[in-house]
Amino acid sequence: MGRTLTLPWKSALTRCVLALTLLTVATAAPAVAGICSLDDRPGATLLLPYFEVDLDHADGRTTLFSVNNASATAVLTNVVVWTDLGVPTFTFPLYLTGYDVQTFNLRDLFAGSVAKTASAAQDPSDTISPKGFKSQDIAFHSCDGFLPPSDLPAAVRDHLRAAHTGQSSPVWGACGGQNRGDHIARGYVTIDTVSRCATTVPGDPGYFGPGGVATSQNILWGDFFYVDPAKVYADGENLIRLKADPAAFAGQRTFYGRYVNGSGADGRQPLPPDWAARFLASGAFTEGTDLIVWRDSGQVTKPFPCGHLPSWYPLLLSAYVAFDEEENPFLLPVFPIDPQPPLPAPSQLPAEANRLQVGTEPLPVPFDFGWIYLHLGHFGFNQPFDLSQGWVGVAMKAGGRFSVGFGATPLSTGCQPNNPQPFN
Amino acid sequence: MNARFTCFLIAAVLCMAAPVLADKCSLDNGPAATLLLPYFEVDLDHPGGLTTLFSVNNASATAILTNVVIWTDLGVPTLSFPVYLTGYDVQSFNLRDLFNGVLPHTATAGQDPSDTLSPRGQFSQDVNFASCTGLLPLPSALPPAFLASLRAAHTGKSSVVLGGCAGQDLGDNLARGYVTVDTVNQCTLRTPNFPSGYFGPGGVATDQNVLWGDFIYVDPANSYADGENLVRIEAFPGAFKPGDATFYGRYVNGSGIDDREPLATTWASRYAIAGTFSGGTDLIVWRESGRIVQPFACGTMPPGFPLHIGGESIFDEQEHSTSVQTFPCGPFSCPAGPPPDSFPAEAGRAHVGSPALPTPFNFGWFFINLSQPVSGAVPFLQSWVGTVMKAQGKFSAGFSATPLDSACDPQFFVP
Numbered sequence: 001m002g003r004t005l006t007l008p009w010k011s012a013l014t015r016c017v018l019a020l021t022l023l024t025v026a027t028a029a030p031a032v033a034g035i036c037s038l039d040d041r042p043g044a045t046l047l048l049p050y051f052e053v054d055l056d057h058a059d060g061r062t063t064l065f066s067v068n069n070a071s072a073t074a075v076l077t078n079v080v081v082w083t084d085l086g087v088p089t090f091t092f093p094l095y096l097t098g099y100d101v102q103t104f105n106l107r108d109l110f111a112g113s114v115a116k117t118a119s120a121a122q123d124p125s126d127t128i129s130p131k132g133f134k135s136q137d138i139a140f141h142s143c144d145g146f147l148p149p150s151d152l153p154a155a156v157r158d159h160l161r162a163a164h165t166g167q168s169s170p171v172w173g174a175c176g177g178q179n180r181g182d183h184i185a186r187g188y189v190t191i192d193t194v195s196r197c198a199t200t201v202p203g204d205p206g207y208f209g210p211g212g213v214a215t216s217q218n219i220l221w222g223d224f225f226y227v228d229p230a231k232v233y234a235d236g237e238n239l240i241r242l243k244a245d246p247a248a249f250a251g252q253r254t255f256y257g258r259y260v261n262g263s264g265a266d267g268r269q270p271l272p273p274d275w276a277a278r279f280l281a282s283g284a285f286t287e288g289t290d291l292i293v294w295r296d297s298g299q300v301t302k303p304f305p306c307g308h309l310p311s312w313y314p315l316l317l318s319a320y321v322a323f324d325e326e327e328n329p330f331l332l333p334v335f336p337i338d339p340q341p342p343l344p345a346p347s348q349l350p351a352e353a354n355r356l357q358v359g360t361e362p363l364p365v366p367f368d369f370g371w372i373y374l375h376l377g378h379f380g381f382n383q384p385f386d387l388s389q390g391w392v393g394v395a396m397k398a399g400g401r402f403s404v405g406f407g408a409t410p411l412s413t414g415c416q417p418n419n420p421q422p423f424n
Numbered sequence: 425m426n427a428r429f430t431c432f433l434i435a436a437v438l439c440m441a442a443p444v445l446a447d448k449c450s451l452d453n454g455p456a457a458t459l460l461l462p463y464f465e466v467d468l469d470h471p472g473g474l475t476t477l478f479s480v481n482n483a484s485a486t487a488i489l490t491n492v493v494i495w496t497d498l499g500v501p502t503l504s505f506p507v508y509l510t511g512y513d514v515q516s517f518n519l520r521d522l523f524n525g526v527l528p529h530t531a532t533a534g535q536d537p538s539d540t541l542s543p544r545g546q547f548s549q550d551v552n553f554a555s556c557t558g559l560l561p562l563p564s565a566l567p568p569a570f571l572a573s574l575r576a577a578h579t580g581k582s583s584v585v586l587g588g589c590a591g592q593d594l595g596d597n598l599a600r601g602y603v604t605v606d607t608v609n610q611c612t613l614r615t616p617n618f619p620s621g622y623f624g625p626g627g628v629a630t631d632q633n634v635l636w637g638d639f640i641y642v643d644p645a646n647s648y649a650d651g652e653n654l655v656r657i658e659a660f661p662g663a664f665k666p667g668d669a670t671f672y673g674r675y676v677n678g679s680g681i682d683d684r685e686p687l688a689t690t691w692a693s694r695y696a697i698a699g700t701f702s703g704g705t706d707l708i709v710w711r712e713s714g715r716i717v718q719p720f721a722c723g724t725m726p727p728g729f730p731l732h733i734g735g736e737s738i739f740d741e742q743e744h745s746t747s748v749q750t751f752p753c754g755p756f757s758c759p760a761g762p763p764p765d766s767f768p769a770e771a772g773r774a775h776v777g778s779p780a781l782p783t784p785f786n787f788g789w790f791f792i793n794l795s796q797p798v799s800g801a802v803p804f805l806q807s808w809v810g811t812v813m814k815a816q817g818k819f820s821a822g823f824s825a826t827p828l829d830s831a832c833d834p835q836f837f838v839p
Contacts, residue, residue, distance in 0.1 A: 034447050036447060039453075041450070041451075042826065068826075070692060070826070070828060099839065130742040133744075135743040232647070233819055235819075236821035238824060278481065284642065323545060329546060370514065396640075401647045403649070403819065406652050409636040409656075411454070411483060
């Protein structure tokens, strides 16, 4: 039986003192009051942590989501579609009148159809974005020429379909995602409140910070569903709501920290690194449990030559322990050590957006029932230890009958992230 | 005890001592000192019918004791029992078992020295709670007379044990209610509604934020299952002063000594009653009556019931709206109604589009305030809302609705 964290020092006493010191520092970190909890109140950014769309079967697996405005005030948002390795492939503005709701089927996007909305300036007769009598509808003149969006040219549609299936994008002449050998488009989506229409994405100059397009309006909520009509599955959960406070995070961890060089200028609350997820691989849930995992590579990822993968790939885990219902643990030998040993599994939650079945090679468990402790921290490239943020969801399935999905349990906050528990 | 284990225990204590999720007014999914299963249903007529599963998990290496309390849908406690969890333990429940008289079998080290009932793993603590001697392990079955009373209480029938009725009689044989799970320091027969000895100095309830879990409604006959996290109610010792809203505020006369964070009062929930989700949408609601509810004469309702709503707006996807509203007004001056009785009980399920919860739209969302105006120690009535969307005979999906405030700072606004 291995250990969860093998550190390059020798004595048990030294290991203990260092682990406790790290733990003490982590627990003593100042809290950012009121904005660190990962709750379901409306946020300034929504995260759809993972999507999949079966491009070979028109009635196959797809992902639905909704974006809702909790306020009477009209709001402009920027929707960004990312590959599973974190390369942005497409962005479009979405305008919401007060109390508006906009639903999406990502299959439509991969067929070239973009959600049609328009502010009062582009839609004076209210035929595209109608409003109720309690809802504000205003003009964003910066959206002239952007809204309503037209359907995608064939070349852009082909770019999307290629980039999200790990093929060479005709736009980039390069790849942006994992090639899993199927024709399922994978990735994740972010939605930010913004002050004007623009073609920028997080990480571009002028997106965050003073004068940037991103705003801190904590008014967005929504949900998402994975629907697989062929297998009669559907499960859903709330989109992750990231609260913003432009003054709260100066120099601290934030959700978009890698795109603002750790300055905190995005003002978005970070996610935690450590999670607990229950699993069932027998009984009523005959098809077992999948984990949906979004995680931060800590890197700004650009398109890369096909046949290669980004330098940070695969993302590792700093702790993985599976317990059965009698608390018997199962541990993997893990990293980091120098030199690195052969990995016990070829990859563990290797991408930024992942869906993996519990009990398969990347997530081995010798038990039918129990729970998994995951710490998504991984060694950064210029840091001794990077407490990387993430989100974990659980989907339990009964073959051809039903499935159940819900968020896993965060064991800390992104503001006060725990180090890996010292199982050894 | 070797050095490695000592180090591990110190680290575990450090982890437990840290308020890892530090916002006392945020309804997040971090481990907590109280878990709430907001609503359960068990079809007592059909052994293979609708039931409710839930799990209680211990996030810490330290062994803990919990007190599980079963309440009717009107908020009368009918049964409580201790459940012991070794470190990192998980205990799963099928409420059908309970209504068949079967109780979970756990025991602390003192009652289970050979670790046959509550085994533990190498990272898990297992301790003796001497107070549990004689109580744990629980009997293998409830006495038949008690079981009959339990089934009656949760189906709105007369309970011999309670001396009256305790829940709604909705004309079916579905057992309904809700469940709370508190961390405690000794085995007890008390429940949170005891006038003393449960919370506060010398009380049995503790503030160990270590519990997590989930619940699943399973309807095998209709091939439905949907689930969600149990509501996690964190404890913040000393953070609440008299007059503050807390989860058990009605049982501590608004003193705040239960230390439990309150829920929200206003919620947003999306719904669909056409299209893919042809089976429509149900709202699952737990709400506080603000009262300590006692068994009552059958054929009547306890004082304060049915519960009303504070206000409601329903929007379609083009923001057309319809309202039922008693706000804006102060919490002590609102007229009593008559708003619709969509959620008349403390725990319930309502089908969107039914007479109980009408809507003129096939798609849209609810903006709903469940804090009906009351006076007394608990002026702001907290609640939790969940959403279940169903495709007829195919699948369903459930998730929590969106809280728009906290009872720490309730908003009295409905658009």
